[in-house]
Amino acid sequence: MTQSLNSQVPSGPLETKWLNYRDHLKLVAPNNRRKFEILVVGSGLAGASAAATLGEAGYNVKCFCFQDSPRRAHSISAQGGINAAKNYRNDGDSTFRLFYDTIKGGDFRSREANVYRLAEVSNEIIDQAVAQGVPFAREYGGLLDNRSFGGAQVARTFYARGQTGQQLLLGAYQALSRQIAAGTVKMFPRTEMLDVVVDEGRARGIVTRDLVTGAVESHAGHAVVLATGGYSNVYYLSTNAMACNATAIWRAHRRGAMLANPCFTQIHPTCIPQSGENQSKLTLMSESLRNDGRIWVPTSADDTRAARDIPESDRDYYLERRYPSFGNLVPRDVASRNAKSVVDEGRGVGALKNGVYLDFADAIGRLGRDAIEEKYGNLFEMYERITGENPYGVPMRIYPAPHYTMGGLWVDYNMMSNVDGLFVIGEANFSDHGANRLGASALMQGLADGYFVLPYTLASYLAPHLGERVATDTEPFRKTEAEVSGLIRGFLDSKGKRTVDSFHRELGHIVRDECGMSRSEPGLKKALEKIPALREEFHENLNLSGGDGLNLSLERAGRVADFFELAELMCIDALDRRESCGGHFREESQTQEGEAKRDDENFTHVSAWEYTGNLSEPKLHKEALDFEAVQLTQRSYK
Amino acid sequence: MKLTLQVWRQERADAPGSLQTYVVDDISPDESFLEMLDVLNERLEEKGERPIAFDHDCREGICGACSMMVNGQAHGPRTRTTTCQLHMREFDDGDVILIEPWRATAFPVIQDLMVDRFAFDRIIQAGGYISVNTGSAPEANLMMVPKDDADLAFDGATCIGCGACVAQCPNTAAQLYTAAKIGHLNLYPQGQPERDERTVGMVEQMESELFGSCSNFRECEAVCPKGISIDWIARMNRDYLKAKLKGVNRR
Ligand SMILES: Cc1cc2nc3c(=O)[nH]c(=O)nc-3n(C[C@H](O)[C@H](O)[C@H](O)COP(=O)(O)OP(=O)(O)OC[C@H]3O[C@@H](n4cnc5c(N)ncnc54)[C@H](O)[C@@H]3O)c2cc1C
Numbered sequence: 001m002t003q004s005l006n007s008q009v010p011s012g013p014l015e016t017k018w019l020n021y022r023d024h025l026k027l028v029a030p031n032n033r034r035k036f037e038i039l040v041v042g043s044g045l046a047g048a049s050a051a052a053t054l055g056e057a058g059y060n061v062k063c064f065c066f067q068d069s070p071r072r073a074h075s076i077s078a079q080g081g082i083n084a085a086k087n088y089r090n091d092g093d094s095t096f097r098l099f100y101d102t103i104k105g106g107d108f109r110s111r112e113a114n115v116y117r118l119a120e121v122s123n124e125i126i127d128q129a130v131a132q133g134v135p136f137a138r139e140y141g142g143l144l145d146n147r148s149f150g151g152a153q154v155a156r157t158f159y160a161r162g163q164t165g166q167q168l169l170l171g172a173y174q175a176l177s178r179q180i181a182a183g184t185v186k187m188f189p190r191t192e193m194l195d196v197v198v199d200e201g202r203a204r205g206i207v208t209r210d211l212v213t214g215a216v217e218s219h220a221g222h223a224v225v226l227a228t229g230g231y232s233n234v235y236y237l238s239t240n241a242m243a244c245n246a247t248a249i250w251r252a253h254r255r256g257a258m259l260a261n262p263c264f265t266q267i268h269p270t271c272i273p274q275s276g277e278n279q280s281k282l283t284l285m286s287e288s289l290r291n292d293g294r295i296w297v298p299t300s301a302d303d304t305r306a307a308r309d310i311p312e313s314d315r316d317y318y319l320e321r322r323y324p325s326f327g328n329l330v331p332r333d334v335a336s337r338n339a340k341s342v343v344d345e346g347r348g349v350g351a352l353k354n355g356v357y358l359d360f361a362d363a364i365g366r367l368g369r370d371a372i373e374e375k376y377g378n379l380f381e382m383y384e385r386i387t388g389e390n391p392y393g394v395p396m397r398i399y400p401a402p403h404y405t406m407g408g409l410w411v412d413y414n415m416m417s418n419v420d421g422l423f424v425i426g427e428a429n430f431s432d433h434g435a436n437r438l439g440a441s442a443l444m445q446g447l448a449d450g451y452f453v454l455p456y457t458l459a460s461y462l463a464p465h466l467g468e469r470v471a472t473d474t475e476p477f478r479k480t481e482a483e484v485s486g487l488i489r490g491f492l493d494s495k496g497k498r499t500v501d502s503f504h505r506e507l508g509h510i511v512r513d514e515c516g517m518s519r520s521e522p523g524l525k526k527a528l529e530k531i532p533a534l535r536e537e538f539h540e541n542l543n544l545s546g547g548d549g550l551n552l553s554l555e556r557a558g559r560v561a562d563f564f565e566l567a568e569l570m571c572i573d574a575l576d577r578r579e580s581c582g583g584h585f586r587e588e589s590q591t592q593e594g595e596a597k598r599d600d601e602n603f604t605h606v607s608a609w610e611y612t613g614n615l616s617e618p619k620l621h622k623e624a625l626d627f628e629a630v631q632l633t634q635r636s637y638k
Numbered sequence: 639m640k641l642t643l644q645v646w647r648q649e650r651a652d653a654p655g656s657l658q659t660y661v662v663d664d665i666s667p668d669e670s671f672l673e674m675l676d677v678l679n680e681r682l683e684e685k686g687e688r689p690i691a692f693d694h695d696c697r698e699g700i701c702g703a704c705s706m707m708v709n710g711q712a713h714g715p716r717t718r719t720t721t722c723q724l725h726m727r728e729f730d731d732g733d734v735i736l737i738e739p740w741r742a743t744a745f746p747v748i749q750d751l752m753v754d755r756f757a758f759d760r761i762i763q764a765g766g767y768i769s770v771n772t773g774s775a776p777e778a779n780l781m782m783v784p785k786d787d788a789d790l791a792f793d794g795a796t797c798i799g800c801g802a803c804v805a806q807c808p809n810t811a812a813q814l815y816t817a818a819k820i821g822h823l824n825l826y827p828q829g830q831p832e833r834d835e836r837t838v839g840m841v842e843q844m845e846s847e848l849f850g851s852c853s854n855f856r857e858c859e860a861v862c863p864k865g866i867s868i869d870w871i872a873r874m875n876r877d878y879l880k881a882k883l884k885g886v887n888r889r
């Protein structure tokens with residue numbers, strides 16, 4: 001297999017690249033589409049939108065998810081909103097501005113042409129969703145409402161109360177259901193993909209496990225699409241749903257697909273701090289809260305007074321102080337790092353001193369309690385349910401938590417990985433967010449990929465393969481299936497003493513400490529010793545009960561095994577990137593004021609890692625990032 | 639806190655099940671109900687016993703995966719709260735807690751507290767959508783939706799598909815779920831062309847599944863974690879009747 005990294009970005013001016021390119025892509029005639037089998041793994045926004053669209057076009061699609069229904073994919077939990085450059089507010093928004101904000105937000109570590117295309121199709125997503133009946137917020141005139149989100153200077157975010165993800169996913173799920181009824185899509189819920197079958201450099205299918213019966217099966221297709229989401233759960237505690245995992249992309253990586261920028265992870269600033277050791281996940285409090293809440297900690301580390309008893313003079317509104325123009329609305333990475341540093345100074349709040357205050361007292365004073373309740377009622381209620389504290393009376397406590405992974409499988413402009421026929425969309429790929437994702441842009445990307453990009457590029461890929469037989473009765477399928485079964489057997493035979501979760505928790509601690517909000521050479525090197533050692537113990541000392549049918553511990557064991565391997569690659573990548581950019585803060589590379597300092601001369605590239613068979617020695621391939629339309633500037637939010 | 643749990647254990651769909659008693663201690667009131675079960679499960683695993691199977695994923699009250707009867711009540715004692723959002727501070731030290739799966743013929747047990755809810759997906763497949771192929775949508779603001787309709791539709795659209803309504807209903811009826819889904823789409827201008835077929839398709843699919851029929855006990859409304867009102871059911875019945883009077887049959 002050749003391992004060249006050609007991004008396939010078409011030539012021509014940025015504004016017309018995609019349209020021109022689309023005009024010249026190959027097509028599959030409607031009556032030929034049913035002759036193609038396509039495997040879509042994942043039913044989140046990316047997977048459901050792709051499977052539905054391909055089904056509508058007439059392809060034969062199989063769609064897989066590990067939940068009991070495609071409607072429960074993790075996309076369901078997105079709260080805040082989705083961006084589009086509609087400029088309904090007449091506040092100067094445009095495709096270019098959305099593109100520019102997104103590429104700048106990503107700290108100039110994403111591919112210009114991809115980001116532009118994303119901004120370009122953003123409007124069609126809103127049209128599609130509205131036609132499906134997605135109940136976006138509306139104004140009294142009956143038109144769509146927008147709000148400003150994540151520090152953007154225009155109001156371009158469409159939202160559906162605090163459940164934009166659920167409403168968009170239901171739209172896609174309903175479209176998918178229509179295709180299931182029409183017979184173009186066959187749905188496989190409670191089914192986990194455990195490997196990709198690669199034969200002569202081409203993806204031929206996948207091997208899955210039925211999570212109820214335990215049956216291991218093969219599925220063949222003309223193309224495989226991974227839409228399997230992000231890997232924030234490598235940190236153990238994150239805002240992601242409990243079962244989100246890296247297995248699909250990691251097993252594809254082991255079969256030759258390169259993993260790009262794995263260390264680019266996003267730690268979201270506004271989550272409820274951990275309350276104890278048995279905590280299983282961290283809950284996100286929508287970023288929109290920063291529009292009205294003020295963030296502060298006591299000036300002195302020894303202050304033990306209750307929040308309301310601390311006078312103004314003893315409070316440090318550190319974001320407003322350090323970033324007078326953006327204040328509490330600085331981008332996520334900046335807000336998170338600052339919270340970490342005040343907590344590290346011992347100025348954290350709450351019983352465990354592990355949070356900062358997000359205070360609504362001023363907003364309530366200014367706008368009245370009713371106005372705040374109208375805007376954030378659900379969130380306040382959720383906060384109260386989880387913490388037992390009433391945020392109308394006492395400030396919320398928040399702390400950053402792992403949330404989103406910008407890294408993922410490397411894909412070219414067509415969304416195809418370096419393995420022929422293996423496409424990757426949504427959070428599972430690396431493509432559009434560079435080193436930091438802005439709010440309301442992941443939903444946009446997932447749906448852009450699934451509704452408006454992949455259906456074109458995939459058709460062009462398929463066209464020359466018309467008439468090719470696909471079948472699972474080949475040697476590579478038998479071999480891959482046997483390897484998967486062997487792996488499962490191995491876990492079931494383990495006779496050690498420690499539970500899967502205890503390993504996962506310990507791994508999470510290491511990754512959080514050394515490859516979280518702040519990274520340094522000594523820290524990463526320490527992690528690179530600890531992770532392989534713990535991984536070895538995991539394989540020797542795992543305690544796993546239950547049999548080869550429905551077995552939740554077995555499912556988790558496989559996922560944690562993959563997290564162990566991915567964690568090492570994340571640290572290798574973080575160590576290699578000796579610059580700070582976006583969410584990747586290398587302590588060695590900061591400005592005098594302690595802000596992230598990029599090194600454009602040496603690191604304006606994507607780091608794509610090839611699996612070599614030796615986990616500690618992956619091979620690095622670089623895709624240079626060229627910028628035609630934007631000038632690289634040091635981000636400043638002062 | 640120290641608690642005594644009586645948990646339904648059942649190996650397979652076709653195996654008999656029974657209540658087993660477990661004692662868990664050292665539980666903090668700040669833990670969630672599912673975290674309390676995680677603690678128990680980890681202790682069971684340490685002893686080499688099979689952990690208790692239950693569905694869950696987001697743990698934020700939105701995916702609708704978690705599903706258990708806690709002391710006879712779907713999702714437990716706190717109103718408008720899914721099991722994953724229920725916290726142990728709602729209980730007292732020394733409590734005995736009964737934990738069972740959703741009980742409904744249409745939701746057969748897979749293992750322990752885990753049930754099969756595919757019937758819900760089949761109801762959607764029978765018409766719970768607006769037929770609009772990708773790429774054929776008009777400009778979003780061409781279609782105005784009065785804010786009141788949009789807000790009302792949203793109240794139906796918030797359904798998370800957990801199945802608590804069915805589990806709590808003495809008849810195990812699926813009217814609230816089906817009505818909320820139909821109601822949301824039928825209120826939108828976009829949903830009008832398929833309104834009758836949608837209503838008939840979904841209602842008749844619901845009737846062909848193993849759900850019971852509705853006799854207005856209102857228990858569904860009381861346990862719905864999203865507070866969906868039974869007014870939707872009346873609306874659905876009206877829509878169904880109108881469609882039938884027009885002679886609309888299932889496609
Ligand atoms: C709490 C929260 C709030 C958020 N809010 C916002 C927001 O307001 N705006 C925004 O733009 N973004 C938001 N995001 C980010 C955004 O929700 C996600 O990035 C996005 O939804 C990911 O979509 P996806 O389709 O790529 O993957 P997912 O929705 O994660 O779907 C993955 C799918 O793949 C399946 N799958 C995975 N592995 C396998 C396997 N091995 N075998 C079979 N199936 C598999 C799963 O079953 C699932 O169906 C938020 C994220 C979180 C955690």
Ligand code: FES
Nearest residue numbers: 695697702704722
């Ligand atoms: S786990 Fe998602 S709603 Fe409870």
